[in-house]
Amino acid sequence: MAKPKIVFFDIDDTLYDQNKTVPDSTAEAIHKLQSKGVITAIATGRAPFMFRKLRQQLTIHTFVSINGSFVVHEDAPVYTNPIQKPLLKLLVSGAEKQGFSLAFVNEETMKMHRTASREAIMGIESLKLPLPFPETDPDFYKEHDVYQGLLFYSEQDNREFLEQTPLNTLRYVRWHECGVDVIPHNGSKAEGIKQLLKILNFTPEDACAFGDGNNDVEMLSYVGTGIAMGNAVEAAKKSADLVTTSVQKDGIYHGLQQIGLL
Template sequence: MTKPKIVFFDIDDTLYDQNKLVPDSTAEAIKKLQEQGVITAIATGRSPFMFRALRSQLDIHSFVSINGSYVVHNDKPVYTNPLAADTLGTLVSQTREIGWSLAFVTDKSLKMDGEPDDKARASIESLKLPVSFPESDPHFFENHEVYQGLLFYSDHDEAGFLRNEPFNRFRYVRWHKYGVDVIPRYGSKAEGIKQLLKQLNLTPDEACAFGDGNNDIEMLSYVGTGIAMGNAVDEAKKSADLVTTSVHQDGIYNGLKQVGLL
């Protein structure tokens, strides 16, 4: 196993515990990595505006955000991959017709398409964002590059139409019992990491990543050392090279010790 030169960290239930706080052991581990010259980066489904304070807290300046659609190196964007505007417009029309809530994500903001329903409220409030609940702007997607949609429906809702043209030009990745990320068909954290590694002249074998969710599956299998949190979903654990303890049990610190970085 190649000793990693860069480590990517998911945010929710990986860097953050369920209270959206960074455990002391995690902050200590990241500081030690930085002192050793190991590059520390974030890989998240969140938009940059949602984790400014976290980046400042951990002194991290490179990240893969919005599930690989917005990549930053040393505080400067190096890769973007917005949703296709025509397909997004069709999805907007369909969700309005069937009464599902939809939100638009850019690197700077989050807007609702119309008034949010209870599923949207429950999903968004679970993120405990450092901003007020997103405002409604049904024309937002017409005037901005949208990097991700947030679609709100449960496993019990009829969603078969999403497998058909043109909706299958997007991917739909669940992160909450009501919340689903809408991303480009070939978009993923793995693709964003690939773009950042190019900037750094590093190979996937020289990268390590920690994650727990469905949107971490490709990332954990792409890097040389994929580490799933003890609280991860089963598919993430299967994609990883090893499983550490949970976020509540010093999972990042213990995982880094297992691979010889601490």
Template sequence: MAKPKIVFFDIDDTLYDQNKLIPASTEEAIHRLQDKGVLTAIATGRSPFMFRNLRNHLGIHSFVSFNGSYVVYEDSTVYTNPLNDSTLHALVTRTRELGWSFAFVNDQLIKLDGQADEKAKESIESLKLPMPFPESDAHFIENHEVYQGLVFYGKHDDARFLQQSPFDEFRYVRWHDYGVDVIPNRGSKAEGIKQLLKKMGLTPDDACAFGDGNNDIEMLSYVGTGVAMGNAVDEAKKTADFVTTPVHQDGIYNGLKHIGLL
């Protein structure tokens, strides 16, 4: 198996540990990759503004964000896939009726549709964003493109309507007990990686990816070498080519060493 030419890293519980800190071994590993000429990129559900400091700190200039809906190569945007406006309006109307909190996210901002309930507060605060808690702007979708929605409901709440028209035009990917990403139906980190590799003239076999969550499953399957963190969900572990140690036990360093990149 040829060694990967580019490595994609998820952020939460992959680059970051549970305290939203980068383990020293992870930082060392990434800089060693870069010194060897291996390309490093991020693949995340987050918006670009949410991990700007992380990119600057690690010297990473290419990324897949919004679970594939906003792709950047060497600091230039190469692909975007915003949410359908009419379907988004319908979804917001329904969540208002249910009393569920909803947030709009683009590449620069996050705004709440109304006031945040406790589920929204707990979910958003878990991200430890480098910014104040989002403000409310019910008219945000009328003036901005939206690349991702955030809808806040529990695993036992009745969300069956999301699988019915027109709401089934979107995909719903849970990242927190109460937080769910709303992305285009064909959206995934794999689709974003596909767009970035096309721009670079690379194939999936040239790529490796590290991840831990439900939104990493397609990515781990798509690339030539998929590595699940030891702290990953079971389905990600089943999909990956192999499982490294947990993030706080030098997971990225050990995984890169296993595939011969360190």
């Protein structure tokens, strides 16, 4: 197995532990990679404004964010994939009829479309963002590019409207018992990584990725070396080449050791 030239890290439950802090072993591992000339990158469902401090802490300047829809290399955007506005309008209409809360995300901010429901409050608070709760702006999606929606409903709620044309061309990826990411039909971390690798003139075999969630499944199977955290969901483990220890047990450090990068 060739040693990767670039390593992508998911954030929640991968770089971050359950307290939303980076374990010392993880920070050490990343700085060692950087000293060896390996590109360290983030691949996350979060938007750039949500993890500025993390990038500063780890000296990371390349990332695939908003589930592949906003990609940055050396602090400059290199690929964007917004959701089409007619689809956003239909999504708003359906969510309002069902009583679902909806938030819209771009690279700079997140806005609620209407007053937040209990499900929305639970979902957003679970992210433990060092930011005020999103303001309400019903016209935000009309006036700005939107790269992702956050739709708040449980598995038990009726969401048949999402299965009807053309809303069924969007992708819905659950990240919380009350929260689902809404992304373009071709949106995924894997697609964002693909676009970045083209720019770098790298192949998938040149890349490694660490992840734990449902939105990491395609990424872990796409790169040459996919590593699932010990705390990962079963689908992520099945799509990975190997499973390391959990984030609480120095999973990133051990995973990099296993593939000979440390």
